[in-house]
Amino acid sequence: MATMNMIQALNSAMDVMLTKNPDVLIFGEDVGYFGGVFRATDGLQKKHGVQRCFDSPIGESGIVATAIGMAAYGLKPVIEIQFADYIYPAYDQIVSAAARLRYRSAGDFTAPITLRSPYGGGIFGGQTHSQSPEALFTHVCGIKTVIPSNPYDAKGLLISAIEDEDPVMFFEPKRIYNGPFDGHHDRPVQPWSKHQASDVPDGYYTVPLGKAAIAREGNDLTVIAYGTMVHVALAAAADTGIDAEVLDLRTLIPVDIETIKASVEKTGRCVIVHEATRTSGYGAELTALVQEHCFYHLEAPIERVAGWDTPYPHAFEWQYFPGPGRVSAAMRRAMEG
Amino acid sequence: MSTAPVLPNKPQLKLHIPEPKHRPGDKPDFSHIKVPKAGEIRKPDINVAAKDTLDIAYSFIRVLGEDDKAHGPWDPKVDVETLKRGLKHMVTVRAYDARMFAAQRQGKTSFYMKCTGEEAIAVAQSAALDPEDMCFPTYRQQGLLISRGYPMLDMMCQVYSNERDPLKGRQLPIMYSSKKHGFFSIAGNLAMHYSQAVGWAMASAYRGDDRICAAWIGDGSTAEGDFHTALTFAAVYKAPVVLNVVNNQWAISSYQGIAGGDESTFAARGIGYGIPALRVDGNDFLAVYAVTKWAADRARANLGPTMIEHFTYRVEGHSTSDDPSRYRPTDEAKAWPFGDPIERLKKHLIALGRWSEKEHTDMEAAIAEDVRNTQKEAETYGTLGSGKTASVKTMFEDVYKDMPWHIRRQRQEMGV
Numbered sequence: 001m002a003t004m005n006m007i008q009a010l011n012s013a014m015d016v017m018l019t020k021n022p023d024v025l026i027f028g029e030d031v032g033y034f035g036g037v038f039r040a041t042d043g044l045q046k047k048h049g050v051q052r053c054f055d056s057p058i059g060e061s062g063i064v065a066t067a068i069g070m071a072a073y074g075l076k077p078v079i080e081i082q083f084a085d086y087i088y089p090a091y092d093q094i095v096s097a098a099a100r101l102r103y104r105s106a107g108d109f110t111a112p113i114t115l116r117s118p119y120g121g122g123i124f125g126g127q128t129h130s131q132s133p134e135a136l137f138t139h140v141c142g143i144k145t146v147i148p149s150n151p152y153d154a155k156g157l158l159i160s161a162i163e164d165e166d167p168v169m170f171f172e173p174k175r176i177y178n179g180p181f182d183g184h185h186d187r188p189v190q191p192w193s194k195h196q197a198s199d200v201p202d203g204y205y206t207v208p209l210g211k212a213a214i215a216r217e218g219n220d221l222t223v224i225a226y227g228t229m230v231h232v233a234l235a236a237a238a239d240t241g242i243d244a245e246v247l248d249l250r251t252l253i254p255v256d257i258e259t260i261k262a263s264v265e266k267t268g269r270c271v272i273v274h275e276a277t278r279t280s281g282y283g284a285e286l287t288a289l290v291q292e293h294c295f296y297h298l299e300a301p302i303e304r305v306a307g308w309d310t311p312y313p314h315a316f317e318w319q320y321f322p323g324p325g326r327v328s329a330a331m332r333r334a335m336e337g
Numbered sequence: 338m339s340t341a342p343v344l345p346n347k348p349q350l351k352l353h354i355p356e357p358k359h360r361p362g363d364k365p366d367f368s369h370i371k372v373p374k375a376g377e378i379r380k381p382d383i384n385v386a387a388k389d390t391l392d393i394a395y396s397f398i399r400v401l402g403e404d405d406k407a408h409g410p411w412d413p414k415v416d417v418e419t420l421k422r423g424l425k426h427m428v429t430v431r432a433y434d435a436r437m438f439a440a441q442r443q444g445k446t447s448f449y450m451k452c453t454g455e456e457a458i459a460v461a462q463s464a465a466l467d468p469e470d471m472c473f474p475t476y477r478q479q480g481l482l483i484s485r486g487y488p489m490l491d492m493m494c495q496v497y498s499n500e501r502d503p504l505k506g507r508q509l510p511i512m513y514s515s516k517k518h519g520f521f522s523i524a525g526n527l528a529m530h531y532s533q534a535v536g537w538a539m540a541s542a543y544r545g546d547d548r549i550c551a552a553w554i555g556d557g558s559t560a561e562g563d564f565h566t567a568l569t570f571a572a573v574y575k576a577p578v579v580l581n582v583v584n585n586q587w588a589i590s591s592y593q594g595i596a597g598g599d600e601s602t603f604a605a606r607g608i609g610y611g612i613p614a615l616r617v618d619g620n621d622f623l624a625v626y627a628v629t630k631w632a633a634d635r636a637r638a639n640l641g642p643t644m645i646e647h648f649t650y651r652v653e654g655h656s657t658s659d660d661p662s663r664y665r666p667t668d669e670a671k672a673w674p675f676g677d678p679i680e681r682l683k684k685h686l687i688a689l690g691r692w693s694e695k696e697h698t699d700m701e702a703a704i705a706e707d708v709r710n711t712q713k714e715a716e717t718y719g720t721l722g723s724g725k726t727a728s729v730k731t732m733f734e735d736v737y738k739d740m741p742w743h744i745r746r747q748r749q750e751m752g753v
C-alpha cells in the first residue's frame with residue numbers, strides 16, 4: 001500500500017498491466033521518453049522498453065486507428081489522447097470502427113482498446129483544454145465510458161478497462177489529478193494524501209466496470225455525479241447540511257441503474273450534476289432513466305446542474321464551472337419541491 | 338449586382354475545377370496516357386530509397402507485352418499452374434459478380450458492387466502474398482476471398498442477408514468479413530481501414546510475427562485524412578504493410594482528378610512520406626504479381642511499407658445504384674489502353690502453349706455452372722425480404738461481449 005495521487009495511481013495501473021500482460025502496449029503523443037504532459041506514463045518506457053511505451057505522431061485518428069488494427073491482431077493497446085478536446089479527429093475511428101467492429105463482423109474481429117484522455121475544466125485551460133465530451137461517447141453503442149473520481153478507483157478501473165474485451169473510453173478528470181478539488185477555488189488546494197482514497201495497493205486489483213460507488217450515504221436527496229463533480233457534490237452537501245446521498249457513477253455506460261434506483265427510491269429527490277454542457281448532456285439520459293425507473297418515488301422535479309451551453313471561457317472559469325454554489329442551490333430547490 | 342474587384346497590376350485569380358477529358362457523347366481518347374512497353378521499367382533492389390523510385394511512380398510497370406509474352410526484369414517467372422489458378426479465380430470472380438448483379442436486379446438483394454476489369458489486382462496479389470498474410474480490403478477485392486478459398490456459398494448468403502449469412506444480416510451485401518481467411522471486416526466508411534491496417538502490421542512486428550499486412554484503397558478515398566495518416570504512421574514505424582491504391586479512374590461519378598490525380602500520380606504520394614512507390618499496369622496479372630512480391634519482400638525484410646498504385650479502369654458502374662452513362666462515355670472501357678486482365682492472361686497462357694480458346698470456354702462454362710448451382714443452394718437459405726433471416730434476437734447481440742442491462746431490456750421491450 002502506498003499513498004498515491006491520481007496520476008501515480010494511473011501510472012501504477014499501466015505499470016502493473018505492462019508487467020502482467022505482454023500484449024499490453026502504450027502509445028500516444030509525448031507518452032514515451034518524456035512520460036506524458038501530465039506525467040501519467042512517467043518512467044514506463046524506461047522500465048518496460050521503447051516498444052511497450054512510445055511516442056506517436058500528432059494524429060489522433062491515427063492513434064486510434066492503429067490501436068484498432070493492433071487490437072484486431074490480438075494486442076491490448078492503451079492509448080492516450082493528450083486532451084479530450086483533441087479527440088474529435090479520432091471520432092470517426094471510435095464511432096464507426098472501434099464501437100462497431102464486433103457487431104459488424106459478428107464477433108469475428110474485436111477492438112478492445114483502452115483510450116485514456118484527460119478531460120474537464122478548472123485548470124484555466126480555456127476552450128481547448130477544458131471540455132467534457134463524454135456524452136458524445138455515451139451516445140454510441142458498442143463502447144464503454146468510464147470516469148474515475150479518486151486514485152484508488154482510477155487504478156482499479158483502469159486495470160478493468162484494459163482487461164475488458166470491449167473498447168473503453170477512460171476519461172480522467174484532470175482537475176483532480178493532484179487533489180480532490182471540491183469547487184471551492186478560493187480555498188487552499190487539498191492534496192490527495194489527506195484523502196482515504198489515496199491509499200492505493202502497489203499491485204494488481206480491479207474495480208469493476210458498471211458499478212457505481214456511494215461517496216456519501218444520506219436519506220434526504222440523491223446527487224448523481226462522476227469525476228470532479230463527486231467532490232463538488234460532497235462539498236455542497238456539507239455546505240447545505242442536507243443529508244444527501246452522493247453517487248459516484250464511475251462507469252457511465254453501462255450505467256449502474258440498480259444503485260441509482262435504490263438511492264432515489266429511498267430519498268425521493270434527485271439532483272444530477274456534470275461539468276459538461278447541459279443540453280443533450282449525459283444528465284439528460286440520467287434524468288430520463290430516473291424518470292422511467294423511479295417516477296412514483298419522486299417527490300420533486302429532478303434538478304440538473306451542468307456547464308452552461310457555451311464554449312468553456314478562459315476568463316470566466318468559475319462562473320462557468322458548476323461549483324458548490326450552483327449545486328447547493330439545486331439541492332435546496334429539490335428539497336423544497 | 339456584384340462584380341469582380343478590379344485590382345490594378347495584379348492578375349485576377351481564377352478557381353480551377355478539374356474536369357475529365359470526356360463526358361457522355363464524347364469520343365474517348367486515352368492517347369495522353371504514355372504507356373511504356375512491357376519490360377521497359379527497371380526493377381530496383383528492395384532496399385531502395387523512396388526518392389529513387391520517383392521515375393517508376395510516374396510510369397507503369399508492365400510485363401505482358403503486345404505479343405502476349407512476359408518481358409523484362411519484373412517478369413515474376415511464375416509457374417504455369419499458378420497462372421492457370423489465377424485465371425480460374427479471375428473468371429470465377431467475374432461469373433460471381435454477374436450472378437449477384439443479376440440477383441440484385443431480380444430483387445433478391447438490395448445492393449451489389451462488381452469489380453469488372455479490376456480482377457487481376459486482388460487475384461494476383463492474393464497469389465503473391467502468403468495465405469496467412471492479413472488483408473484490409475475495400476469492397477472491390479472480392480477476388481481475395483475467392484482466391485483464398487472462402488466459400489462462395491457464404492459470400493452469397495451474406496449478399497442475401499439470409500438465415501445462413503455469417504454476419505447475421507447486419508451488414509450491407511459485399512461487406513464481407515473472415516478472420517480465418519485474413520480478410521478484415523469491410524466498412525462503408527472509406528479509408529478508415531487503411532490506417533487500421535498499419536496498426537495490424539505494427540502489432541505483427543511488435544510480436545515478432547512473420548505475417549505482413551496489405552491494404553487497399555480507391556483513388557477517390559485517398560483524399561480522406563486516414564490515407565495520409567496511414568502513410569505517416571506506416572513510414573514512422575516502418576510497418577510491414579503493402580499499401581495499395583486501386584486507381585480505377587472513377588469514384589462514383591467523380592473522375593480521379595477530383596481526388597488530385599491530375600496533378601501527380603497516386604503512387605507518388607508515397608515518396609513524400611519516405612515510402613518507396615511503384616505504379617503498375619493493374620490489368621497485367623504478371624506485373625501486379627511481381628510488384629506485390631517485391632513489396633512483400635520489403636515488408637518481410639523489415640524495410641517497411643511500399644506504396645503501389647494499380648492503374649486500372651472500373652468497367653461497370655460504381656454499384657447497382659449507379660448509372661455511369663450519365664457522366665462518362667459508354668464506350669470508354671473499350672478505349673482503355675490496358676485491355677482486359679482476363680483476356681490478357683488467357684492469351685499469355687495460349688502464347689506459352691499451355692492453354693487454348695477451347696479450354697478457356699470450357700472453363701468459363703464449368704465455372705458459370707458452379708456459380709449457378711451455388712446460387713441455387715444459397716437461395717434455399719433465403720433472399721433479402723424472403724423472411725428467412727437469422728433470428729431477430731441476434732440483432733441485440735455482439736454490441737458488447739456481454740449484453741448490458743439496457744440492451745437486454747430493449748430486447749425484452751421488442752418481445753424477443
